[in-house]
Amino acid sequence: MEFIRMANKKLLITGGAGFIGSHVVRLFANKYPNYQIVNLDKLTYAGNLENLKDVEKKSNYTFVKGDIVDASFINELFAIHKFDSVIHLAAESHVDRSISNPLEFVMTNVIGTVNLLNAAKNEWKENFSDHRFYHVSTDEVYGTLGETGMFTETTAYDPHSPYSASKASSDHFVRAYHDTYGLDAVISNCSNNYGSHHFPEKLIPLSIHNIKNNKSIPIYGKGENIRDWLWVEDHARAIDVVFHNAKSGSTYNIGGHNEWTNIDLIHLLCKIMDKKLNRAEGESAKLITYVKDRAGHDLRYAIDSSKLQKELGWTPSLQFEEGLEKTVDWYLDNEEWLNHVTSGNYKKYYEEQYTKR
Numbered sequence: 001m002e003f004i005r006m007a008n009k010k011l012l013i014t015g016g017a018g019f020i021g022s023h024v025v026r027l028f029a030n031k032y033p034n035y036q037i038v039n040l041d042k043l044t045y046a047g048n049l050e051n052l053k054d055v056e057k058k059s060n061y062t063f064v065k066g067d068i069v070d071a072s073f074i075n076e077l078f079a080i081h082k083f084d085s086v087i088h089l090a091a092e093s094h095v096d097r098s099i100s101n102p103l104e105f106v107m108t109n110v111i112g113t114v115n116l117l118n119a120a121k122n123e124w125k126e127n128f129s130d131h132r133f134y135h136v137s138t139d140e141v142y143g144t145l146g147e148t149g150m151f152t153e154t155t156a157y158d159p160h161s162p163y164s165a166s167k168a169s170s171d172h173f174v175r176a177y178h179d180t181y182g183l184d185a186v187i188s189n190c191s192n193n194y195g196s197h198h199f200p201e202k203l204i205p206l207s208i209h210n211i212k213n214n215k216s217i218p219i220y221g222k223g224e225n226i227r228d229w230l231w232v233e234d235h236a237r238a239i240d241v242v243f244h245n246a247k248s249g250s251t252y253n254i255g256g257h258n259e260w261t262n263i264d265l266i267h268l269l270c271k272i273m274d275k276k277l278n279r280a281e282g283e284s285a286k287l288i289t290y291v292k293d294r295a296g297h298d299l300r301y302a303i304d305s306s307k308l309q310k311e312l313g314w315t316p317s318l319q320f321e322e323g324l325e326k327t328v329d330w331y332l333d334n335e336e337w338l339n340h341v342t343s344g345n346y347k348k349y350y351e352e353q354y355t356k357r
């Protein structure tokens, strides 16, 4: 089943220069040569066109630099390009940054999303069919789990961080535009992604970078918080399936059935790094350092993705151990990428975030 017409679709992907967005752009640009893909990205600290070097010369791909918070720019962009559909990933995505600067998250994640919804509604209002607005969201909107249970699509929203509150708010706006105006909208809520091109402020790439440079690995609190990790390319495949096949107004949870406490994950990572860097076993783990916990730190996330698996036939493809090793290999083989993104402002961020902990 293909939900929307295939030929010559003009597709806006926002946030395509970021971690997940670049994998989505790559998948769509290669798999759908007949689509015209416009990647709109502000190129914040997290956006990097080096992530798309292998895609940039493709004739079905265009990059536009711009800010989703700028409503008149967004309206003009929609008027010029006459997009058929939108896959919206642009966001401020790091929980720690949201604790230091919540307003930036309200602006990009809430106002930016509403600007896109308004532009889509105004451009498509004569005929909402054949158009789709897809919002890529997070499992963090559901809050935290105790030791048991899983998030399903009907779990009540209960966000705790400014980041998750902003994503919850944007999800509500997307549903409101579907229910009020009839916009064809779908949402997916995914668990923690890992893989290549992940900005080294997040746990896995930050730890790889620090281990490589013999710097301490900061573990918040006791390291007992649990996350459900999914290979980023499996997320991109799920986005493809949901975009093309989900019913208007529907929501899908996406996750890896792959729960790890942070400390167990870091021990596994240290073991892989010892092997790759020819270090004695146990050497990298000596870098583990417990630091002050994150404020409002959610204890556990776990996703029940059975709806997606049963209705749309998606399943994760990679085992975590294999995926983590592939990820380490990518970072060790792409030293230049890592050096570029950790120069300049990264150092300032790192000092502010970690020296006072």
Ligand code: NAD
Residues within 6 Å of the ligand: 014, 015, 016, 017, 018, 019, 020, 021, 040, 041, 042, 043, 044, 045, 046, 047, 048, 066, 067, 068, 069, 088, 089, 090, 091, 092, 093, 094, 108, 112, 136, 137, 138, 139, 167, 189, 190, 191, 192, 193, 194, 199
């Ligand atoms: P990221 O921070 O790596 O990338 C975000 C991208 O958005 C960057 O390229 C950035 O330049 C761009 N951007 C930021 N503000 C913008 C603005 N005002 N206008 C235009 N572009 C802007 O994020 P990510 O980890 O790739 O996450 C992508 C999306 O997926 C986000 O919506 C996030 O909430 C969601 N998500 C992420 C995860 C995860 O584990 N990383 C899991 C579930 C959902």
Ligand code: DAU
Residues within 6 Å of the ligand: 093, 094, 095, 096, 137, 138, 139, 140, 190, 191, 192, 193, 201, 202, 203, 204, 206, 218, 219, 220, 221, 225, 226, 227, 262, 294, 301
């Ligand atoms: O669940 C999906 C979410 O996963 C996405 O919506 C977010 O955009 C994404 O950033 C991610 O959020 P987390 O807060 O779970 O990811 P992060 O990598 O920041 O942290 C993972 C866990 O590791 C979390 O329990 C906090 C902990 N941590 C993190 C950092 C950066 C540490 O112990 N030390 C660290 O230095």
